[in-house]
Amino acid sequence: MIRLLLRVLGHDYARPVRRTIGLMTAASVAEGLAYALLIPVLRALLDDRPADARPWLAGLGAAVAVYAVLRYRSDLAGFRVGTTMLRGMYRRLGDQLARLPLGWYGAGRVGDVSILAGRGVLQAMSVIAHLLAPFVSACVTPLTIVVILLVFHWQLGVAALLAAPVVAAIQARVGRATAAADAESAARDRKAAQRVVEYLQAQPVLRAGGRTAERFALLDDALRDVQLASRRSTVLTLPGAVGLALVVQTMFTAVLALGAALALGGTIGAADVLIALVLAARCADPLLSLTELGGRLRGARTELTRLDTILSTPPLPEASDPIRPDRHDLEFVSVSFRHGSRTVVDDLSLAVPEGQRLAIVGPSGAGKSTILQLLARFYDVDAGSVRVGGVDVRAISTEELMARIAIVFQDVYLFDGTIEENVRLGRPDADDAALRAAAAAARLDEVVDRLPDGWATNVGEGGALLSGGERQRVSIARALLKDAPIVLLDEVTSALDPVNEAAVGEGIERLMAGRTVVIVAHRMRTVRRADRIVFADGGRIVESGSHEELLHHGGRYADFWTLSLTAPAA
Numbered sequence: 024m025i026r027l028l029l030r031v032l033g034h035d036y037a038r039p040v041r042r043t044i045g046l047m048t049a050a051s052v053a054e055g056l057a058y059a060l061l062i063p064v065l066r067a068l069l070d071d072r073p074a075d076a077r078p079w080l081a082g083l084g085a086a087v088a089v090y091a092v093l094r095y096r097s098d099l100a101g102f103r104v105g106t107t108m109l110r111g112m113y114r115r116l117g118d119q120l121a122r123l124p125l126g127w128y129g130a131g132r133v134g135d136v137s138i139l140a141g142r143g144v145l146q147a148m149s150v151i152a153h154l155l156a157p158f159v160s161a162c163v164t165p166l167t168i169v170v171i172l173l174v175f176h177w178q179l180g181v182a183a184l185l186a187a188p189v190v191a192a193i194q195a196r197v198g199r200a201t202a203a204a205d206a207e208s209a210a211r212d213r214k215a216a217q218r219v220v221e222y223l224q225a226q227p228v229l230r231a232g233g234r235t236a237e238r239f240a241l242l243d244d245a246l247r248d249v250q251l252a253s254r255r256s257t258v259l260t261l262p263g264a265v266g267l268a269l270v271v272q273t274m275f276t277a278v279l280a281l282g283a284a285l286a287l288g289g290t291i292g293a294a295d296v297l298i299a300l301v302l303a304a305r306c307a308d309p310l311l312s313l314t315e316l317g318g319r320l321r322g323a324r325t326e327l328t329r330l331d332t333i334l335s336t337p338p339l340p341e342a343s344d345p346i347r348p349d350r351h352d353l354e355f356v357s358v359s360f361r362h363g364s365r366t367v368v369d370d371l372s373l374a375v376p377e378g379q380r381l382a383i384v385g386p387s388g389a390g391k392s393t394i395l396q397l398l399a400r401f402y403d404v405d406a407g408s409v410r411v412g413g414v415d416v417r418a419i420s421t422e423e424l425m426a427r428i429a430i431v432f433q434d435v436y437l438f439d440g441t442i443e444e445n446v447r448l449g450r451p452d453a454d455d456a457a458l459r460a461a462a463a464a465a466r467l468d469e470v471v472d473r474l475p476d477g478w479a480t481n482v483g484e485g486g487a488l489l490s491g492g493e494r495q496r497v498s499i500a501r502a503l504l505k506d507a508p509i510v511l512l513d514e515v516t517s518a519l520d521p522v523n524e525a526a527v528g529e530g531i532e533r534l535m536a537g538r539t540v541v542i543v544a545h546r547m548r549t550v551r552r553a554d555r556i557v558f559a560d561g562g563r564i565v566e567s568g569s570h571e572e573l574l575h576h577g578g579r580y581a582d583f584w585t586l587s588l589t590a591p592a593a
């Protein structure tokens with residue numbers, strides 16, 4: 024567990040963690056010692072030798088004082104290390120999320136990671152802040168008491184010690200028996216949390232479609248699953264809890280019976296039996312708490328394992344000796360790419376000369392967006408090569424590649440900040456004149472003028488306070504400000520109102536001017552203006568040429584064109 028914790032946190036934390044565990048162990052030993060010193064104290068008092076009790080009482084007082092100091096320091100250290108780790112953990116997770124290939128952020132991932140980053144990290148970090156001290160105390164304090172009991176009365180000590188392997192075996196068995204149920208319970212928990220997020224986010228769609236009850240039923244099912252899984256997990260821990268209670272009671276009875284027998288045989292006095300019972304009772308409480316602590320530690324372990332999986336996911340390899348391309352023509356050379364076992368791009372070759380526009384059209388699922396993603400190296404190809412300026416994208420540093428490419432996606436994501444902050448993301452050091460020029464070219468200036476706080480208007484989470492067309496304009500302005508030589512565009516499919524439609528179209532035209540462009544095109548006007556058009560299907564290019572050539576050819580593109588003439592957006 025500690026090894027897993029350190030792997031997740033990074034070995035910078037090894038020293039403070041070990042020191043904290045050392046302090047916790049020392050505090051527990053001191054606690055055990057304090058209890059064990061009751062033996063000579065009580066023995067002297069019950070044997071009517073109060074003077075003999077004095078040095079032991081002083082020792083007891085010292086042990087209690089040492090225990091109090093160590094407990095305070097270990098609790099403080101646990102809390103401090105826990106909170107420092109929490110910050111460190113968020114930083115590590117943040118760094119790793121920034122290095123993971125963009126393709127990693129697939130369906131379900133965002134919800135999953137946000138739940139992990141919230142509840143999961145806290146639960147994992149609670150190990151050191153809250154769980155470890157009681158766990159160490161529950162193990163070490165009884166062991167110390169038993170060891171001292173061994174010194175004073177080896178027979179009673181052996182009787183108590185016999186419980187130790189049985190307690191350890193029960194703990195291990197409960198852990199094994201509940202591992203699958205715990206994992207299932209955690210998975211159901213995550214599923215339910217995702218359903219809650221989905222249910223909340225999808226309210227407008229659900230209400231418009233009159234599907235609120237139906238979707239709530241799904242959420243309800245997920246919550247019932249959580250309940251069932253958690254009940255199953257609890258039921259599976261019951262034999263362990265009962266077994267542990269039995270072992271502890273048996274130990275107690277064995278110590279009592281053995282003590283009585285020894286006292287009757289005259290080996291020890293009645294006072295010693297009483298003392299042994301007091302100590303055995305003191306061992307019982309922490310041992311019994313092991314069941315609950317074990318369950319919580321296992322829960323934290325599940326979250327740590329999930330964190331470890333993310334942290335050990337390799338980012339796309341960076342070239343050790345990166346090359347800077349000095350041109351911006353684009354090329355796919357016999358590229359194949361799979362999502363799992365499914366081939367999405369199949370032995371595809373194409374070239375876009377510098378400064379030209381390539382439009383990709385084709386049916387849904389043809390692999391059009393994937394072609395854009397491979398150009399921006401969201402994923403690495405399985406075969407072949409994607410080249411920018413004749414250089415394989417794998418040989419270009421990610422930073423350099425990203426600096427050369429501006430991407431405008433269909434789904435624009437805006438950060439919860441001002442319009443200005445959102446546009447400046449394109450080039451944070453841009454001066455005001457460049458910002459205004461980009462805004463004017465994207466016709467965002469009209470939007471800014473209309474808004475009450477102008478550039479300082481907050482766009483809300485995900486840009487929710489702006490319309491779809493306005494968000495598009497922000498995203499185009501952002502790309503214009505970036506002023507990258509390559510532009511990758513996934514044209515918006517949803518219909519915009521005529522004003523936004525014209526503004527977005529104009530903005531896109533300006534963005535494309537003089538740059539090397541690959542556009543997944545849906546508006547026939549955009550397609551027509553491309554230097555070359557490829558018609559993709561099944562991850563392959565089935566037709567390629569200019570608009571006129573392809574119409575003349577009378578194939579798939581010609582059909583597509585004819586069909587689009589009836590669509591209003593064409």
Ligand SMILES: Nc1ncnc2c1ncn2[C@@H]1O[C@H](COP(=O)(O)OP(=O)(O)OP(=O)(O)O)[C@@H](O)[C@H]1O
Pocket residue numbers: 129130362363367385386387388389390391392393394
């Ligand atoms: N992360 C993913 N995991 C698995 N399959 C995926 C993933 N992303 C895309 N696919 C699949 O790859 C295929 C190509 O997807 P892509 O988005 O490139 O198609 P497209 O031509 O852009 O479609 P559309 O026009 O509908 O956006 C689709 O069948 C899609 O289901």
